[in-house]
Amino acid sequence: MAKISANEIRIGGLIEHQGNLWRVLKKSHVKPGKGGAFVQAELKDIMNGTKLNERFRSTDKIEKPHVEPRKMQYLYAEGQDYVFMDNETYDQMSIHADDLADQVGYLLPNTDVQINFYDETPIGVDLPANVILEVTDTEGVVKGQTAASGGKPAVLETGIRITVPTFVNIGEKVKVNTETGEYVERA
Structure with a gap:
């Protein structure tokens, strides 16, 4: 090990x-x-x-622990299960939302991930370092509000909430760090 x-x-x-x-x-x-x-x-x-x-x-x-990494693609959610496809064999498998924890907020269909297996059991998902998600809800900017306010709350298309700079608007895509959950830049 x-x-x-x-x-x-x-x-x-x-x-x-x-x-x-x-x-x-x-x-x-x-x-x-x-x-x-x-x-x-x-x-x-x-x-x-x-x-x-x-x-x-x-x-x-x-x-x-020694794990076997496999390149897979997230396809879709089915209730509380998230369905992934092996990029080499095209086999599909499901992972329950509880086992993905906070990672579900960074999964969009067709996202490539690495799933780690231990004794043929899926035990973890490695997300890309950053993902690009669309802003679905955020406050408008009040005229005269300074840009130094530290940002504003925003809801992204997967339902996660992050803080974005005041110049980011609904419908724009932003890059988010999957490790910290922080805004990186406009995409």
Whole structure:
């Protein structure tokens, strides 16, 4: 098994911790005023579904289990299941929304992703670093409002909410970082 630093764990990725396999549901970097930086991660046990909030020092080494990556394409949602197709064999498979967690907000039909398999079981989805989504709802700009206000809330076509600069309007496409959920640029 390979070891990675705590800073390298990714949302949707898999780690081995306390003898179990865990999927990373959420991750944030914390730099306290005193002491060293650390990574706060919300983990979900692959086998029994229990959740765990764990704090790793940035210098901690984490076990990364050997997984088989397969290039797949997201096709469509069917209720709470998301259907993917293997790009080589054209086989289709479903992954439940609970197993995708916050990643569903970045999935548009025909998006290429990497799905990681462990013993032929799909255990995680690696999204592209950025995705392009259309703004479906946001506030208009009030004349005289300064651009330095830090942005405004916006709803994207998949239903996720992000903060965008004041010059972004409904119908425009924006690039969003799938790791942080932050606006990158207009697309």
